[in-house]
Amino acid sequence: MKSIKAKLIISLSIGILLLLTLIIINNNRMSMLTEQNNQNVFSMITKLSNEYVSYRVEKSNDIAVVLSNSSHLNTIARSLELGDPGTNKAINSITNEVLYQAELNDEIESIYLYMEDERIFIDSYGNVQFGDYIDEITWVGDYAKGESSIKWVESKDERSDNLRLISIIYRADKFNSNLSTPVYLSINYDQKEFFELISRTKLGDETIAALINFDDNLFICETDILTKIDLRHVIYDRKNYLSENYEITVDIAGYGVGRLIYTPLDSFDGAIILFVPDKFTQVITQTEQNMIILITVIIMGLYIIWMIYFVKKNIDQPIEIILKHMKKTGEGKFSETIKEKRKDEFGQLYNSYNSMVQEVEILIQELYQQQLVKSELELKVLQEKINPHFLYNTLDTINWIAKEHKIPDISKMVIDLSTMYRMTFNKGDDMISIKDMLIGVSCYLSIQKVRYGDSFSFSFSVDKRLMEVKILNLIVQTLVENSIVHGMSEIRSQGLVTISGYIENQIIIIKVVDNGKGMNDEMLKLIRRSINSKMIGSESGLRNVQKRIKLFYGEEYGIEVDAIINEGTTITIRLPFEGENND
Numbered sequence: 136m137k138s139i140k141a142k143l144i145i146s147l148s149i150g151i152l153l154l155l156t157l158i159i160i161n162n163n164r165m166s167m168l169t170e171q172n173n174q175n176v177f178s179m180i181t182k183l184s185n186e187y188v189s190y191r192v193e194k195s196n197d198i199a200v201v202l203s204n205s206s207h208l209n210t211i212a213r214s215l216e217l218g219d220p221g222t223n224k225a226i227n228s229i230t231n232e233v234l235y236q237a238e239l240n241d242e243i244e245s246i247y248l249y250m251e252d253e254r255i256f257i258d259s260y261g262n263v264q265f266g267d268y269i270d271e272i273t274w275v276g277d278y279a280k281g282e283s284s285i286k287w288v289e290s291k292d293e294r295s296d297n298l299r300l301i302s303i304i305y306r307a308d309k310f311n312s313n314l315s316t317p318v319y320l321s322i323n324y325d326q327k328e329f330f331e332l333i334s335r336t337k338l339g340d341e342t343i344a345a346l347i348n349f350d351d352n353l354f355i356c357e358t359d360i361l362t363k364i365d366l367r368h369v370i371y372d373r374k375n376y377l378s379e380n381y382e383i384t385v386d387i388a389g390y391g392v393g394r395l396i397y398t399p400l401d402s403f404d405g406a407i408i409l410f411v412p413d414k415f416t417q418v419i420t421q422t423e424q425n426m427i428i429l430i431t432v433i434i435m436g437l438y439i440i441w442m443i444y445f446v447k448k449n450i451d452q453p454i455e456i457i458l459k460h461m462k463k464t465g466e467g468k469f470s471e472t473i474k475e476k477r478k479d480e481f482g483q484l485y486n487s488y489n490s491m492v493q494e495v496e497i498l499i500q501e502l503y504q505q506q507l508v509k510s511e512l513e514l515k516v517l518q519e520k521i522n523p524h525f526l527y528n529t530l531d532t533i534n535w536i537a538k539e540h541k542i543p544d545i546s547k548m549v550i551d552l553s554t555m556y557r558m559t560f561n562k563g564d565d566m567i568s569i570k571d572m573l574i575g576v577s578c579y580l581s582i583q584k585v586r587y588g589d590s591f592s593f594s595f596s597v598d599k600r601l602m603e604v605k606i607l608n609l610i611v612q613t614l615v616e617n618s619i620v621h622g623m624s625e626i627r628s629q630g631l632v633t634i635s636g637y638i639e640n641q642i643i644i645i646k647v648v649d650n651g652k653g654m655n656d657e658m659l660k661l662i663r664r665s666i667n668s669k670m671i672g673s674e675s676g677l678r679n680v681q682k683r684i685k686l687f688y689g690e691e692y693g694i695e696v697d698a699i700i701n702e703g704t705t706i707t708i709r710l711p712f713e714g715e716n717n718d
Contacts, residue, residue, distance in 0.1 A: 151435045158431065185400055185407065188346070191242065195303045195322040196285075198236050202248065202320055203307035205229055211253060212314050230257050244300060245323045248307075252316035287353045287405075289326070299326040301355065330357045341412050343390065348405035349374060362389045369395065370408055377406075385410070453481035457488065464492055548585055554578045559609065569636065570602040576615050580632065583619050591623050591630025597645075598637045606643070606710055607683055613676045614647040614694070614706050622651025622704055643710040650703040659698050666694065677706075684710070 202208075210225035229248065237246050237259030246259040256264040286304040300323040307318035329346060343366060345356035354370075356363050365388040373383055377397040385395045393412035400406055456473060463471040472489040476482065558567065558575025567575075573595055580593045615632065623630045633648045654662070666681045677694065684693045688711055698704040 155431055188400055199305040199320050200310055203310035205232055209313050212316055230263055233257055233259050244325045247321040249319045287348045301326050301329050329355050343410040345408040548582055565608055566605040567608040568603055568605050572611050576612050590628055593632040596635040601636050610680045613680050617676055618649040622649040625652050638712050641712050643712045645708040647706045653698040653700045653703050655700045662696055
């Protein structure tokens with residue numbers, strides 16, 4: 136059966152564990168909700184960005200188709216000389232068309248048109264260059280010389296080194312079969328516009344967004360060069376996996392471990408890439424969560440220790456005190472009250488318990504005193520019924536008859552019996568001097584020797600200062616009778632009863648010792664419990680002596696019994712000594 140303390144501690148521990156579990160679940164739930172929210176936001180922004188890029192591509196495609204199929208290009212391509220009036224008119228017309236398309240679409244930074252065989256370059260700023268006057272066409276390069284009809288490249292504006300462009304390059308001769316020579320059309324966008332576009336997909340400063348075109352090796356990402364190189368390398372290495380699974384966990388230099396989210400674009404073989412570090416999506420990082428759990432466990436541990444101390448001090452100890460005193464009460468020790476003072480409910484319980492014990496002790500004392508008075512009244516009635524003079528005269532007559540017939544043993548027994556009764560009746564006084572007590576006990580032992588023969592002897596050793604001290608009548612004689620009846624009954628020879636008396640620390644010590652059969656430990660414990668019990672029950676000589684002494688002299692006085700099996704029994708009487716101690 137578990138104690139109240141154990142149940143309380145277990146209940147508190149379960150409650151604390153549940154609280155800790157809820158904290159962990161709540162943190163995980165918040166992380167999941169944050170991640171889900173970030174995912175939703177990213178999906179929405181990526182969708183808009185996808186639409187924006189698709190719109191730009193479709194717009195560029197439309198412009199490329201219109202310019203590629205211009206009749207003026209056909210005229211220029213078929214002309215034999217650049218100075219021809221018809222050719223010049225066609226060049227002016229296509230230049231105006233380029234200017235018109237650039238002005239019509241504000242989001243376009245510029246448009247370039249380059250006819251390779253004719254060595255003619257036209258831009259949307261109104262510039263036309265011919266032959267040897269054409270500057271190096273850097274944006275054509277290897278991309279323009281490929282077989283693909285559309286290419287994406289990073290380039291720079293010919294007018295300014297600070298203006299970086301994202302260009303979609305078309306082969307006009309691929310859209311217009313009437314063009315027999317290579318014609319390149321470049322629709323250019325300010326690179327900042329694309330940076331702003333992909334930056335909208337970022338979920339915070341800790342994330343990285345990039346635009347990639349696998350066909351043309353285009354990679355737009357606004358971050359430091361080392362991170363850009365590492366991110367690009369990771370993306371190209373995992374291209375196939377990303378195109379199938381759309382998400383992967385990677386480790387990027389400078390950012391750590393995170394998720395790489397891949398969103399393909401509808402308009403070309405490219406994608407918007409978002410790298411989100413794990414620490415960004417976590418409301419509480421794993422390290423912080425472990426620290427919170429550790430601190431929580433420590434706090435809860437200290438709280439449990441404090442609760443154990445609180446329960447022990449305020450519940451366990453008071454209950455132990457009550458149980459200990461109840462056990463003493465069960466043994467008849469009603470004078471043992473609870474001394475501890477408390478101001479809580481246990482304090483009230485202590486006071487009630489003390490009051491109850493005191494009332495029970497008073498009731499028992501009153502009941503015993505009533506029984507004692509009843510016994511004394513019965514003794515007095517018996518004494519009144521017995522005429523001492525008649526008894527003594529009768530015993531005296533028996534003595535003379537024994538002498539007449541020369542039977543000295545009977546004569547001696549009669550004298551001893553007469554003397555013993557004189558000491559016993561003691562003229563009705565409850566107190567008797569130790570000297571007279573010894574005379575009466577001596578007469579009793581002499582009579583018993585006649586009965587038991589020479590199987591035992593007796594001796595007295597009493598301090599002379601005690602001879603005139605008065606003690607309760609019949610207490611020593613009762614103990615001597617107990618030694619003869621229970622101790623000497625099986626002794627056949629060399630039995631000895633010794634009565635000694637002395638003073639020790641203002642205490643009268645009287646010992647009645649016999650070398651009879653004694654008793655075992657179990658019987659000794661039973662006798663001790665019996666003589667010290669205050670429960671109402673059958674009386675015995677030893678118990679009666681104990682009660683008389685404690686009632687008359689106080690609880691600190693009484694008798695003690697010691698015995699060893701087959702070696703004998705010692706009964707010690709402790710009484711107060713009120714005379715001077717000259718030891």
